Amino acid sequence: MRSFVSAVFFILMTFAASGYAGEQSDLFEVRMLQLDDATDKSAQQTLDESLLKAIRIELIRLTGNPSFLSQPEAETFVQSPKAWLKSYRYESYEQEGVKVGNWLVFEFDQQRFYRYFQQQGLVIWPMANRPTTLVMGSQLIAGTLVKLTGETLDYLPKLNYRNTALQLGLPIETPQYATNWVYPDADGSNQRVADILQSSDARYLLSFQVVASISGAERYKWQLFDRSGISLLQGETREEPEQGYFEDTFSELLRLYSAPYREQAEFLGSLTLTVDNIHSVEQLTELEKRLKAMKPTVHQVRLTSVEKHQVVFEVVYQGEYIRLVNRLAAMPNLVSVRDDAVIGQVNAEWE
Incomplete structure (x- = not known):
């Protein structure tokens, strides 16, 4: 028995030193799209600026709380983002076989994040707790309606919300066929949403629409429904934010979805x-x-x-x-x- 116990404690120490393949491994890679080629000094500036943005995205993604960036604990990461970086690489970004830019991919140090969060008593929102959202977007231009299926989004980069959701660690589904669509409205419920989600693994449905006038002015509105078809959140803006339409919307979803876990995990x-x-x-x-x-x-x-x-x-x-x-x-x-x-x-x- 003595030799068996000694072997056990040797094994425990080995595992403590070697780390683990945790459930969050896909949450530690942030992809930044760069459409313009940069060289020399400007390339380094772009890299540093992108890394700073990436570490902020990483913190919001892990905690599920956009307000975390205003907390003192975030300064440790923001002041020295390179210390938390494991590696980075460039990947070609192509459309219809033509290179139009690069993905700048940052891989953060998973084990170091876990150790620091545990030492400080900070909460990570596990991937297993994150619900899937079915997204039905549309564009209305001078009376012409375009439903944003997966294929359509490939040709409308401005309306392609998928990378924003990926950056924040929000699982989504994008319809492949333009049938049985849902649009944002002012009503408090929509029975069609409940019918659609019955045949889906998604727990929520996000509907949005961008309405463009002949003059070029745009209006963006969105609405979130639960599986019962009840409206939970909605918003509207008449000016496109600098970061695009979807960052604020998905941040609201992130905050709503993670709140129950964050409240439970305080202890x-x-x-x-x-x-x-x-x-x-x-x-x-x-x-x-x-x-x-x-x-x-x-x-x-x-x-x-x-x-x-x-x-x-x-x-x-x-x-x-x-x-x-x-x-x-x-x-x-x-x-x-x-x-x-x-x-x-x-x-x-x-x-």
């Missing part, structure tokens, strides 16, 4: 996880690895005892208790998951 909880039927170091290693991969929901995993074929972990987590239990129940090889919420005790078996 940390802990539970005791007891797993039976562990017969080898390899099985324990795999279990440890999967628990650590639940970051940022799981803050800390500590092995507290090993006895015969039973291991016990103390798990510190953020957010809802039942959500963590459900994720444990969905873990491969972990079966017969039973919990007692009163005492924070979860029991399971390794299959």
Whole structure:
């Protein structure tokens, strides 16, 4: 038993040093579109300016809170964005086979972000908690209506909202066919929305329209519906913001969607996880690895005892208790998951 415990603690230290493949890996890459080629000094200025914008996008994306940039904690990142950067690269941006610009892709240091956020008690909004939004946009020019399907958006870069949603980490669906469309209106509900979302995995429907007059003046309006067809948010503007129409809209969605999680995750909880039927170091290693991969929901995993074929972990987590239990129940090889919420005790078996 002594040699087995020694091996276990060696494994734990190895995992602590090597990091993990967390559920948020796709949230640490920010893509900036550059349509004009830049060289030499101007290229460096463009890179620095883009990195500063990218780190701000990254902070909003991770927290789900656009107001985070006004908090003192954000200054640590904004003052030295290069310290949080893992790598960057350029990728060609083409339309109909013709190069028209580049993607400047920043990859931020996932492990360093996690460590700092945990040390400071900051909350990361997990990707698993983010709902999908079905987006139905349209353009009305002098009485001519254009429905913004996936194919249409490829030819209307000004109205292509998809990169804005991607930057903020908001899962979206774009209709491929221009049928059964929804438009923003002043009513408080729309039954057609409820019918459409019944056959979709999306939890919300965002409808927007850009109305352009012959003089070139534009008016933009949008409306967000839930699965019942109830209107939750709406807005309208008669002047295009400098950052485009969609940044403010998707920031509002981000704030609404993340609010319940951010409120729940202000505190940390802990539970005791007891797993039976562990017969080898390899099985324990795999279990440890999967628990650590639940970051940022799981803050800390500590092995507290090993006895015969039973291991016990103390798990510190953020957010809802039942959500963590459900994720444990969905873990491969972990079966017969039973919990007692009163005492924070979860029991399971390794299959």
